[in-house]
Amino acid sequence: xxxxxxxxxxxxxxxxxxxxxxxxxxxxxxxxxxxxxxxxxxxxxxxxxxxxxxxxxxxxxxxxxxxxxxxxxxxxxxxxxxxxxxxxxxxxxxxxxxxxxxxxxxxxxxxxxxxxxxxxxxxxxxxxxxxxxxxxxxxxxxxxxxxxxxxxxxxxxxxxxxxxxxxxxxxxxxxxxxxxxxxxxxxxxxxxxxxxxxxxxxxxxxxxxxxxxxxxxxxxxxxxxxxxxxxxxxxxxxxxxxxxxxxxxxxxxxxxxxxxxxxxxxxxxxxxxxxxxxxxxxxxxxxxxxxxxxxxxxxxxxxxxxxxxxxxxxxxxxxxxxxxxxxxxxxxxxxxxxxxxxxxxxxxxxxxxxxxxxxxxxxxxxxxxxxxxxxxxxxxxxxxxxxxxxxxxxxxxxxxxxxxxxxxxxxxxxxxxxxxxxxxxxxxxxxxxxxxxxxxxxxxxxxxxxxxxxxxxxxxxxxxxxxxxxxxxxxxxxxxxxxxxxxxxxxxxxxxxxxxxxxxxxxxxxxxxxxxxxxxxxxxxxxxxxxxxxxx
Amino acid sequence: xxxxxxxxxxxxxxxxxxxxxxxxxxxxxxxxxxxxxxxxxxxxxxxxxxxxxxxxxxxxxxxxxxxxxxxxxxxxxxxxxxxxxxxxxxxxxxxxxxxxxxxxxxxxxxxxxxxxxxxxxxxxxxxxxxxxxxxxxxxxxxxxxxxxxxxxxxxxxxxxxxxxxxxxxxxxxxxxxxxxxxxxxxxxxxxxxxxxxxxxxxxxxxxxxxxxxxxxxxxxxxxxxxxxxxxxxxxxxxxxxxxxxxxxxxxxxxxxxxxxxxxxxxxxxxxxxxxxxxxxxxxxxxxxxxxxxxxxxxxxxxxxxxxxxxxxxxxxxxxxxxxxxxxxx
Numbered sequence: 001x002x003x004x005x006x007x008x009x010x011x012x013x014x015x016x017x018x019x020x021x022x023x024x025x026x027x028x029x030x031x032x033x034x035x036x037x038x039x040x041x042x043x044x045x046x047x048x049x050x051x052x053x054x055x056x057x058x059x060x061x062x063x064x065x066x067x068x069x070x071x072x073x074x075x076x077x078x079x080x081x082x083x084x085x086x087x088x089x090x091x092x093x094x095x096x097x098x099x100x101x102x103x104x105x106x107x108x109x110x111x112x113x114x115x116x117x118x119x120x121x122x123x124x125x126x127x128x129x130x131x132x133x134x135x136x137x138x139x140x141x142x143x144x145x146x147x148x149x150x151x152x153x154x155x156x157x158x159x160x161x162x163x164x165x166x167x168x169x170x171x172x173x174x175x176x177x178x179x180x181x182x183x184x185x186x187x188x189x190x191x192x193x194x195x196x197x198x199x200x201x202x203x204x205x206x207x208x209x210x211x212x213x214x215x216x217x218x219x220x221x222x223x224x225x226x227x228x229x230x231x232x233x234x235x236x237x238x239x240x241x242x243x244x245x246x247x248x249x250x251x252x253x254x255x256x257x258x259x260x261x262x263x264x265x266x267x268x269x270x271x272x273x274x275x276x277x278x279x280x281x282x283x284x285x286x287x288x289x290x291x292x293x294x295x296x297x298x299x300x301x302x303x304x305x306x307x308x309x310x311x312x313x314x315x316x317x318x319x320x321x322x323x324x325x326x327x328x329x330x331x332x333x334x335x336x337x338x339x340x341x342x343x344x345x346x347x348x349x350x351x352x353x354x355x356x357x358x359x360x361x362x363x364x365x366x367x368x369x370x371x372x373x374x375x376x377x378x379x380x381x382x383x384x385x386x387x388x389x390x391x392x393x394x395x396x397x398x399x400x401x402x403x404x405x406x407x408x409x410x411x412x413x414x415x416x417x418x419x420x421x422x423x424x425x426x427x428x429x430x431x432x433x434x435x436x437x438x439x440x441x442x443x444x445x446x447x448x449x450x451x452x453x454x455x456x457x458x459x460x461x462x463x464x465x466x467x468x469x470x471x472x473x474x475x476x477x478x479x480x481x482x483x484x485x486x487x488x489x490x491x492x493x494x495x496x497x498x499x500x501x502x503x504x505x506x507x508x509x510x511x512x513x514x515x516x517x518x519x520x521x522x523x524x525x526x527x528x529x530x531x532x533x534x535x536x
Numbered sequence: 537x538x539x540x541x542x543x544x545x546x547x548x549x550x551x552x553x554x555x556x557x558x559x560x561x562x563x564x565x566x567x568x569x570x571x572x573x574x575x576x577x578x579x580x581x582x583x584x585x586x587x588x589x590x591x592x593x594x595x596x597x598x599x600x601x602x603x604x605x606x607x608x609x610x611x612x613x614x615x616x617x618x619x620x621x622x623x624x625x626x627x628x629x630x631x632x633x634x635x636x637x638x639x640x641x642x643x644x645x646x647x648x649x650x651x652x653x654x655x656x657x658x659x660x661x662x663x664x665x666x667x668x669x670x671x672x673x674x675x676x677x678x679x680x681x682x683x684x685x686x687x688x689x690x691x692x693x694x695x696x697x698x699x700x701x702x703x704x705x706x707x708x709x710x711x712x713x714x715x716x717x718x719x720x721x722x723x724x725x726x727x728x729x730x731x732x733x734x735x736x737x738x739x740x741x742x743x744x745x746x747x748x749x750x751x752x753x754x755x756x757x758x759x760x761x762x763x764x765x766x767x768x769x770x771x772x773x774x775x776x777x778x779x780x781x782x783x784x785x786x787x788x789x790x791x792x793x794x795x796x797x798x799x800x801x802x803x804x805x806x807x808x809x810x811x812x813x814x815x816x817x818x819x820x821x822x823x824x825x826x827x828x829x830x831x832x833x834x835x836x837x838x839x840x841x842x843x844x845x846x847x848x849x850x851x852x853x854x855x856x857x858x859x860x861x862x863x864x865x
Contacts, residue, residue, distance in 0.1 A: 469704035473850030
């Protein structure tokens, strides 16, 4: 309240807080600062855990973050004492914070159960939470605002880490990324509906910004971004899981039209592309699982998205089309395509007021009869949710969500590449490169042949040799022999150990699958030699 | 009322309606500047972290090889000999394989066939390197090409045999040396002529290796028919500089044909009789490639000229190295 009065006295218009601040106890700056100091010390203590102390750079990163926070506390204490200023605090418990946080935690838990690095990351999540609370608090007090204590940092940290985190040797950049998100929330603001509010979804802002930097500097390998984007499917029935999680968010925050429209646009555009070209757009899915996650939990922040039904639908449409186009553009530029779901969100946040104005104009011109539908908003949302459930059910029955996708099978891509289908050879090359990177000797040998023969891709003897060498080191005999042959390169069928990778269908490697079942699966994938071998 | 962007930048651009704008004293302007600085700083820092920045550079640990006595620093540290260490092995037949009748140490995999204990193989002239390829020679290759070896490959002193090399690593070195010798102006004329005629530096076949080790008088060990601790580095702790065990009485004067490190050959590991053909009939099997000569870790039996080891082509071990041959492909 005092801070608000001060702002008014300077001529600015104060932002009306959603919940009236309830300043608690007496104005002792040092006493309030005990909270961020404790958070900073707790952060420093995390460096004693095995997860952090095993890595020198990581330890130093945590120390540096904690040290910066404590130094900031000291400066703030001196300033507050000098100015006789009160550092105030009020409690703000908002469902969009704690419900979203619970949804994020459930995704991390389920995903981490099937991909261990997520659980290994747990201490670093705690570290980020401590940092986020302290940073957000100090930033508010430095701006002479009352700090709203609640669960706000939780969804920011979790949604950031659902899409990107830096490797241990560069983890200090993770703290900087979070700092950018909170600074964006504090400083990049506009007026909307008579309130001064932040423009960008904080996590999407920092993710988008850092994505641009990572792309521009070619440093994606400093992060786990690629692995994160491709390991969600290790969790069985991940689409169904995300759908269920999404229903909670849709019910609680009426974001059905945003997520649903984005999903429908992506399903539709993907199906259209597939019908025209004969090959799937997203290689092995109709919507990549990470995009499906993003359209439920990244783009749907109620504070930074439109509030009218039509506005939400337009917002979702923009996200769907944005992802669709960015996927192609990033692929064309040779940039990792997983950034497709991250780059568009800040731009969409920027378009919110334009969308609001457009809807208002349409409403004024009575060109939006559905806006004033007879149902109450909650009932309308339930109606939209019903439609979304039916649509998702139909997609699932059509095999467009969980389960085998035709793009999962290599023979499909070999066939479509041979037929000259759009992008099929590029996709085949990409898939073989991925499998070779995962140590499938057969895939490395095929990759070597592609580069040696120049049929699928422009000839490149150095890459051919490197791929043959890797195949050979994986004990794939044809790869070794191809290193000795100047031309007429050999190929042979995958070995069982290769099938365990090639047939995983975006799930975990089939390490324990008995060989007969493996061959049956291979036959179903279109490997003719496996059909012969498995026939009694 | 139409709202507008604030960003803390007062009075700029298309302000169409009066609307309260953040004043700089709100802290937005310095905050935005700080945010911009943060992003710019991160971007600049990340630019320096790009793994591939700077093009092809020697990997960590690879330094330009120092000069070594007995090796030519102007010729990739190859031996300072008229043919850079390549020793001529004349054409002709030799008896390959082993039999317990004449060599009690012979292994089963040395038997020629179900009916023959040994076989005759005729080879054309070739040139086998006198020494195992050294760490310094391999480092010259790494520096020249940017090839990425294993971390331990270049750890030993320069005059020791290179080890921790996979079969493809060895092939890559041989291919590079072919091109390097063909292009260098100071390559000895006999070598240049052969390279111009299509000869190549390669890994030896196991027949080429065994013929050079046995010599014309069909020895069990390169130096004779009995094991001798004074003649080779075996049952020891580590490698020794190449040529440490002088062996002027070995066939063709080749060094370390027994002991020091196992030597990769270009022959797939398959039952005798030996053929020079590719092993295209067993593509479904896991690859194994023949290595010869035994190493510093082995008992004397493995140093025999007929002993055949099967090596995983991806294996990089402290006791596995190679030597090269100049021959027609």
